[in-house]
Amino acid sequence: MSKALSVFILAVIILTIGLIMLLMTQPDSPRETFLTYLFEAVSAFGTVGLSMGITPSLTAAGKLIIIVIMLLGRVGLLTVAYVVTSRRVAAPYRYSEEKVMIG
Numbered sequence: 001m002s003k004a005l006s007v008f009i010l011a012v013i014i015l016t017i018g019l020i021m022l023l024m025t026q027p028d029s030p031r032e033t034f035l036t037y038l039f040e041a042v043s044a045f046g047t048v049g050l051s052m053g054i055t056p057s058l059t060a061a062g063k064l065i066i067i068v069i070m071l072l073g074r075v076g077l078l079t080v081a082y083v084v085t086s087r088r089v090a091a092p093y094r095y096s097e098e099k100v101m102i103g
Helices: 002-025 034-046 060-075 077-085
Strands: none
Touching (some): 002 060
């Protein structure tokens, strides 16, 4: 239950941040609305392939935001969170030892 809730909360946070960044980087246009950008962000996160047709008209920063949202949605939030937060402890190496019979 806690994993499902954490994935849901992370997804909402990622989508909210992505949507705010999309709205900040796009020039004001009367034909695109808040719901259009929301649909693009959710569709990118779900990697479902649906679009409202505004993706070609996005700025380079907007396209980069969509790419990052797609990558996070495809790889998975728990995987990304694990990679970011995991600490690698370098395992000390040792030389192999073996008793070899001669003769």
